[in-house]
Amino acid sequence: MAPRHPPENNPILSGDNATFTLQTTTLPPPGPNQTLVKVLYLSNDPAQRAWIQKGSDPERIYTEPVQKGEPMRAFGVCEVVQSSSENLKKGQLIYATSGWSEYALLDAKDCRPLYPDESAGIRPTHFIGALGGPGLTAYYGLVDVVRAKAEDAVVVSGAAGATGSMVVQIAKHIVGCKKVIGIAGGDEKCRWVESLGADVCVNYKAPDFNEQLWRATDGFVEVYFDNVGGEILDLMLTRLKRFGRVAACGAIANYNKGGDPVGVKNWSEIIMNRLEIKGFIVTDAVVTGKSGPMLQKMVEKIKEGKIKIGRDSETVVPTKFEDVPKTWVMLFQGGNQGKLVTQIQ
Amino acid sequence: MAPRHPPENNPILSGDNATFTLQTTTLPPPGPNQTLVKVLYLSNDPAQRAWIQKGSDPERIYTEPVQKGEPMRAFGVCEVVQSSSENLKKGQLIYATSGWSEYALLDAKDCRPLYPDESAGIRPTHFIGALGGPGLTAYYGLVDVVRAKAEDAVVVSGAAGATGSMVVQIAKHIVGCKKVIGIAGGDEKCRWVESLGADVCVNYKAPDFNEQLWRATDGFVEVYFDNVGGEILDLMLTRLKRFGRVAACGAIANYNKGGDPVGVKNWSEIIMNRLEIKGFIVTDAVVTGKSGPMLQKMVEKIKEGKIKIGRDSETVVPTKFEDVPKTWVMLFQGGNQGKLVTQIQ
Structure with missing residues (x-):
């Protein structure tokens, strides 16, 4: 289906109270049993809204809320770029909670091979x-x-x-x-x-x-x-x-x-x-x-x-x-x- | 517990749009397997509200709504006054859907002896x-x-x-x-x-x-x-x-x-x-x-x-x-x- 584009003036997306900001950081090389992945696809889920709901009570939502300053939580399909784990080779596709990031450093145990x-x-x-x-x-x-x-x-x-x-x-x-x-x-x-x-x-x-x-x-x-x-x-x-x-x-x-x-x-x-x-x-x-x-x-x-x-x-x-x-x-x-x-x- | 009295100016009770009116009718003597009862006690149930709710859909409430002009439906504890049923003698207490009435003529099968x-x-x-x-x-x-x-x-x-x-x-x-x-x-x-x-x-x-x-x-x-x-x-x-x-x-x-x-x-x-x-x-x-x-x-x-x-x-x-x-x-x-x-x- 042909994608449609959302309006540009959504206050969630731009302006002084925009919900998200772009940050650039440098990742260290993978430690033992870690893997560096490149995010190919991100899952968009209505449930993500609840994770960043203002005032969400950690006791009442089924998962920890995303804290201010943390990367937005998201599920992703990723490709292994560099790995110090036996089980994940370069080029392997994996499923993980990669977050909204271009690259992510993950524990190999949190990556599910696809x-x-x-x-x-x-x-x-x-x-x-x-x-x-x-x-x-x-x-x-x-x-x-x-x-x-x-x-x-x-x-x-x-x-x-x-x-x-x-x-x-x-x-x-x-x-x-x-x-x-x-x-x-x-x-x-x-x-x-x-x-x-x-x-x-x-x-x-x-x-x-x-x-x-x-x-x-x-x-x-x-x-x-x-x-x-x-x-x-x-x-x-x-x-x-x-x-x-x-x-x-x-x-x-x-x-x-x-x-x-x-x-x-x-x-x-x-x-x-x-x-x-x-x-x-x-x-x-x-x-x-x-x-x-x-x-x-x-x-x-x-x-x-x-x-x-x-x-x-x-x-x-x-x-x-x-x-x-x-x-x-x-x-x-x-x-x-x-x-x-x-x-x- | 000592009863308290409700306010006298309730629009349900008085005025031009009062929900209830008082009517007097003459009951015939009991036919075969019928019984004439005197109502002693009436049950007051929140559910009665739904039975007279304006626009109640008979398919959606669990019982027939009470129609305009019908006696208000209510459960009562009654005493048998006159009976043509073998099973109900004068003086017997019964439970029935007597409605809001002083006396009611009921089919004996609808009366439960108490x-x-x-x-x-x-x-x-x-x-x-x-x-x-x-x-x-x-x-x-x-x-x-x-x-x-x-x-x-x-x-x-x-x-x-x-x-x-x-x-x-x-x-x-x-x-x-x-x-x-x-x-x-x-x-x-x-x-x-x-x-x-x-x-x-x-x-x-x-x-x-x-x-x-x-x-x-x-x-x-x-x-x-x-x-x-x-x-x-x-x-x-x-x-x-x-x-x-x-x-x-x-x-x-x-x-x-x-x-x-x-x-x-x-x-x-x-x-x-x-x-x-x-x-x-x-x-x-x-x-x-x-x-x-x-x-x-x-x-x-x-x-x-x-x-x-x-x-x-x-x-x-x-x-x-x-x-x-x-x-x-x-x-x-x-x-x-x-x-x-x-x-x-």
Whole structure:
């Protein structure tokens, strides 16, 4: 998908209160079991917003907040440039928490070697997309957290995003849900979500979105996979069947609202219709050892051609290093189809 | 507890837009298998608010809304006056959906015979309180819906209410939860909740309520039994441990806010701390056959003296029939300790 460029006057990006500054430092040569890597691709994740949220309580967010002055935390696909570890040779591709940096000095134990398989369509970028956090989030949330079954009708918001597009495909092609309904921003994205297997995808920017969603969810649905929170969540609380389940995955609608998030007004639906809401974080799948078999299943389905991870399932934005924050901000502007990947130029 | 009287100028009760009107009709004599009953006590339940909510969607609330012109629906303890049923004799006490009426003509099959046991402290009013909907709601919600265990610390809002006061006692004396924290409106009520077994009860009307709640929940808690919704729910979402559970039972904070409920702002806590929220309605315990053994367990604990249902566990308000709505409104003004019962004068 052709990348779009964000507006230049975003206060996060420029001006006196810009969130990020550019710093140049000199790295020492790798010590024992260290490796120097060149960052090729950076993962852009809505969750990064929480890591730099002002006033985030370390006890309440699932990971340490990024401190002022520290490099911005990010996942990256990198190439080994120099290594004093036996296991990592020059030229090896690895996955690591590289941060927003051109080069990074990492402990070898924190680098996961990657083996793309071009013949199966598995490219390096997939390890931060379909076969990385987003794909695993989709699988874990849908199958494990809300226990989606073939008899369930499922609604997925952010359906054209990195996670949502995988939820649609897993629901349809792995679980075999009886109906899969996407919600995405724009007709073009919606048609793409339908091409992935959604029975229908509804454009939340359409003036008659409510009516369209009502029609799509006629008879109500059993499962809602929520990537967005806010008003769409509120609507969906009224479209779930009695004993319906919600996988609470993200709330991007509120991520840049500062201290005044949009409140969820239809809480009483949870009571009256006995809904079950479950929040989750993908790292739980990793620490409980569930992620391995899940990824294996997805690779299998990709090789069978059931799950599509074509060029249109990622928005790869060639980016000068100093423009890394600009590309990241596209996430919050709906600028990506599938995974938003920064390719360092 | 001494009843307090609500303000006389409540627009629900008087004026051109009063919600209720008084009507007098003549009842025919009982037909086959019918019974004429005199209403002795009426149950006052926050849920009644939802049954008359303007625009309530019959598909979304768990019971039919009360239609304009119909008698207000209510549960009652009644005495049989005249009966053409073999099974119900004159003078028998029964439980039924009698509505707000002095006398009611009911099908015998809709009347449940009651057997108070004064020696065990079980009075007729208990069948709409500790051994009725509120007691069962407490037991089912705490034990079945959020699976409270001995290793859990539990917070209960509305702790001096009909349901909350039973949650406190069941948590402490049946489940044996390691810590039970009540939230109630007023120091007197809080001390009463502590007398029931709560380790501490916090007054939400106190100026330093937040600080008190923070201290009481130091180390965070595993379970929150929510009877109130609104701002207290929002606070509690920040005081639950990772993988904490919420029994979503009621949202009285919003019941008289019309179309603009207080939104739940801390939804992101559900995600980041992997909370589980489960809505429930007590009738589910009845239709699944779970209620019988639960009530039996409670009767047993009452007879052992573990669960207290003394005079202070109900606020019985002697009420002229035309003032029935006035007594009901006390529910939303925090005017009751334990179950609020209308005794028809």
